[in-house]
Amino acid sequence: MNKRKIFNDPLYGFITIHSDLIFDIIQHPYFQRLRRIKQLGLTDLVYPGANHTRFHHALGAMHLMEQALNSLRLKGYEISEHEFESALIAILLHDIGHGPFSHALENSILQNVHHEDISLLFMNKLNSEFNGALTLAIAIFTDKYERHFFNQLVSSQLDIDRLDYLNRDSYFTGVSEGIVSADRLVRMFEIVNDEIAVQEKGVYSVENFLNARRLMYWQVYLHKTTICAEQMLIQIVNRARELTKNGVEIFCTPNLKIFFLNDFKLSDFEQDTNLLDVFGKLDDYDIWTGIKFWASEKDAILSLLCNKLLNRTLFKIVLAKKPFSAEYLSNVGQKISQYHQVNAENMHYLRIVGELSNLGYIPTGKSINIMKKTGELIDVSYASDLPNIKAISEIVTKHYLCTTEEAFFGIFS
Numbered sequence: 001m002n003k004r005k006i007f008n009d010p011l012y013g014f015i016t017i018h019s020d021l022i023f024d025i026i027q028h029p030y031f032q033r034l035r036r037i038k039q040l041g042l043t044d045l046v047y048p049g050a051n052h053t054r055f056h057h058a059l060g061a062m063h064l065m066e067q068a069l070n071s072l073r074l075k076g077y078e079i080s081e082h083e084f085e086s087a088l089i090a091i092l093l094h095d096i097g098h099g100p101f102s103h104a105l106e107n108s109i110l111q112n113v114h115h116e117d118i119s120l121l122f123m124n125k126l127n128s129e130f131n132g133a134l135t136l137a138i139a140i141f142t143d144k145y146e147r148h149f150f151n152q153l154v155s156s157q158l159d160i161d162r163l164d165y166l167n168r169d170s171y172f173t174g175v176s177e178g179i180v181s182a183d184r185l186v187r188m189f190e191i192v193n194d195e196i197a198v199q200e201k202g203v204y205s206v207e208n209f210l211n212a213r214r215l216m217y218w219q220v221y222l223h224k225t226t227i228c229a230e231q232m233l234i235q236i237v238n239r240a241r242e243l244t245k246n247g248v249e250i251f252c253t254p255n256l257k258i259f260f261l262n263d264f265k266l267s268d269f270e271q272d273t274n275l276l277d278v279f280g281k282l283d284d285y286d287i288w289t290g291i292k293f294w295a296s297e298k299d300a301i302l303s304l305l306c307n308k309l310l311n312r313t314l315f316k317i318v319l320a321k322k323p324f325s326a327e328y329l330s331n332v333g334q335k336i337s338q339y340h341q342v343n344a345e346n347m348h349y350l351r352i353v354g355e356l357s358n359l360g361y362i363p364t365g366k367s368i369n370i371m372k373k374t375g376e377l378i379d380v381s382y383a384s385d386l387p388n389i390k391a392i393s394e395i396v397t398k399h400y401l402c403t404t405e406e407a408f409f410g411i412f413s
Contacts, residue, residue, distance in 0.1 A: 007059055011167055015063045019085050021133055022092065029280065030096060030122050034058060036283035040169060041104035042229040043220060045312055047173035054095050054102065060164040065091045068153060068160060068186040077191050083150065086136035090154050094141065094161060096122045099279065100287045104230040108237045109259050109282070113266050121269055121276050152196040156366040158185070158206065166212055169220060178216040180209045190371050197371040203383045206368055210361050217358045228315045228402045231352045232305055237287070239302045239349055240294060250302075251293035256286045301342065301349050308404070315352070316408035318401045324353060335407040352402040357395055
């Protein structure tokens with residue numbers, strides 16, 4: 001069988017498969033599941049074109065990694081074939097642990113288990129199936145490989161992951177502010193003291209990258225309508241889980257029901273390898289199937305939430321610079337009780353309070369280094385007269401309240 005297939009990608013054109021091993025990984029059910037998990041959760045309720053998947057993103061990131069490694073090789077940096085293939089595998093599988101709706105349900109189906117932890121479990125399982133062929137890829141992913149720069153390409157403040165998702169999310173949402181010069185940036189990578197650095201002439205491309213990321217957070221990832229929709233989705237899952245645990249018979253796909261009935265920890269996955277296979281069968285369709293059934297449930301809260309999400313009659317949102325006062329929240333609660341007959345115990349399902357934070361760049365830890373012509377390394381925030389980067393380094397926090405349209409207009413009537 002010819003395994004050197006070609007994918008036609010809307011961003012990069014033709015993406016080639018580097019090796020037979022990578023083809024076999026892509027063909028594995030664990031990876032194919034990513035076709036059924038949207039990259040941006042419910043963002044398509046705001047930007048209708050945002051229907052791309054984790055599968056798209058993983059292939060695109062692999063393609064950019066290949067470009068970066070080829071560029072470094074041409075500059076004389078030694079990268080063996082085994083390192084090359086392993087770096088491609090590490091970036092290909094970096095998001096394989098995402099569950100349904102990606103980040104939107106990160107802490108709903110599983111509590112206190114990060115998707116990167118699940119990614120590592122999947123990689124270990126695949127490594128066993130492929131007779132240890134992923135050992136170096138896992139070392140790169142976990143930053144345990146002696147050549148640290150490989151991990152930086154996978155996970156840092158200027159990594160291949162971000163370069164792909166910014167351009168890809170920008171393309172599919174139509175938000176042009178997210179476009180970055182990914183091709184130019186990866187070709188300006190250098191390796192200094194086993195760290196990735198960017199040539200001095202690329203400093204403005206880095207500034208554009210950081211600014212694009214900040215703008216994409218406010219315009220796409222933290223869009224107020226998306227926040228409302230995703231908070232509604234979270235409350236739907238929480239309510240369905242609560243009812244299931246209390247013995248109420250509601251429809252669930254068998255795999256989803258297992259996670260509704262149990263609060264699994266990371267250690268549970270490590271001790272029971274079959275549990276990972278169960279999680280590996282979950283995708284967006286499990287949740288949507290449930291929502292369509294739950295819209296007809298007797299439970300008033302669950303059916304209300306499901307019908308509103310299905311018909312896109314979403315909650316309304318209020319944004320504020322400071323936390324909401326107890327008096328204000330009490331007033332909201334009274335309106336919710338008036339319109340929906342919800343008691344105080346269940347108020348949190350229809351009165352959702354939280355905060356949004358946007359930090360474009362952290363000038364500590366895994367900083368972005370610029371290599372000056374003298375060979376000196378300097379943090380990008382001090383590399384030139386770039387006031388934008390200094391501003392991006394400041395945390396911006398907004399507080400929000402989401403509630404039903406009926407209660408919302410009752411508050412402001």
